[in-house]
Amino acid sequence: AQSVSQHNHHVILSEAASLELGCNYSYGGTVNLFWYVQYPGQHLQLLLKYFSGDPLVKGIKGFEAEFIKSKFSFNLRKPSVQWSDTAEYFCAVKRVNDMRFGAGTRLTVKP
Amino acid sequence: DTGVSQNPRHKITKRGQNVTFRCDPISEHNRLYWYRQTLGQGPEFLTYFQNEAQLEKSRLLSDRFSAERPKGSFSTLEIQRTEQGDSAMYLCASSLVGVSAFFGQGTRLTVV
Numbered sequence: 526a527q528s529v530s531q532h533n534h535h536v537i538l539s540e541a542a543s544l545e546l547g548c549n550y551s552y553g554g555t556v557n558l559f560w561y562v563q564y565p566g567q568h569l570q571l572l573l574k575y576f577s578g579d580p581l582v583k584g585i586k587g588f589e590a591e592f593i594k595s596k597f598s599f600n601l602r603k604p605s606v607q608w609s610d611t612a613e614y615f616c617a618v619k620r621v622n623d624m625r626f627g628a629g630t631r632l633t634v635k636p
Numbered sequence: 637d638t639g640v641s642q643n644p645r646h647k648i649t650k651r652g653q654n655v656t657f658r659c660d661p662i663s664e665h666n667r668l669y670w671y672r673q674t675l676g677q678g679p680e681f682l683t684y685f686q687n688e689a690q691l692e693k694s695r696l697l698s699d700r701f702s703a704e705r706p707k708g709s710f711s712t713l714e715i716q717r718t719e720q721g722d723s724a725m726y727l728c729a730s731s732l733v734g735v736s737a738f739f740g741q742g743t744r745l746t747v748v
Contacts, residue, residue, distance in 0.1 A: 529678075559736060568681070569727070569739040576734075592741065604643075615678050622692050624737060626678035 531627035548616030557619040558599040640740035661730030671727040
């Protein structure tokens with residue numbers, strides 16, 4: 526079945542640690558790729574997106590993601606996390622009409 | 637606030653009752669999506685409109701579920717004969733063609 530997979534369900538880091546969250550998808554053809562963040566009690570917000578061009582995309586709050594077409598991956602990175610990054614992170618893949626989400630990764634940053 | 641607006645924010649209903657949720661998208665957005673999110677899961681696609689046309693429906697959308705977008709602006713999602721398994725957060729998102737989707741705060745449904 527076509528899907529979006531996020532490898533880590535819960536990641537716990539200390540402040541200033543580096544972050545990498547994995548995302549793989551199984552759809553063929555042209556896709557648009559997104560990372561959304563959901564802070565506690567808030568709605569989903571767009572962190573960054575890839576449509577075309579440079580496969581390394583930069584988003585808000587120091588996040589970046591790299592699209593590797595051959596690996597069907599779109600991993601999210603941040604060199605130094607902060608306590609305020611504690612949230613749930615969702616990878617999403619958009620084809621022609623719809624957008625499908627991974628199950629999410631809960632990030633807890635310890636002060 | 638000119639973002640996506642969903643009402644009500646919370647709904648508690650008895651099993652077997654019908655419920656209706658409303659979504660007001662960002663005004664110029666022609667695409668509107670409905671998702672369902674349960675605890676510990678990512679949003680699951682339910683259905684999608686382009687203007688007033690419902691272009692795709694997930695098989696998750698049983699015949700008890702119906703969605704409309706009568707004038708290509710706001711949308712409603714109705715669940716008939718609710719079941720406990722329908723308890724979830726129902727999310728609405730809107731976008732323009734080729735642009736990222738913006739999400740509303742969601743409607744949390746609890747079926748007791």
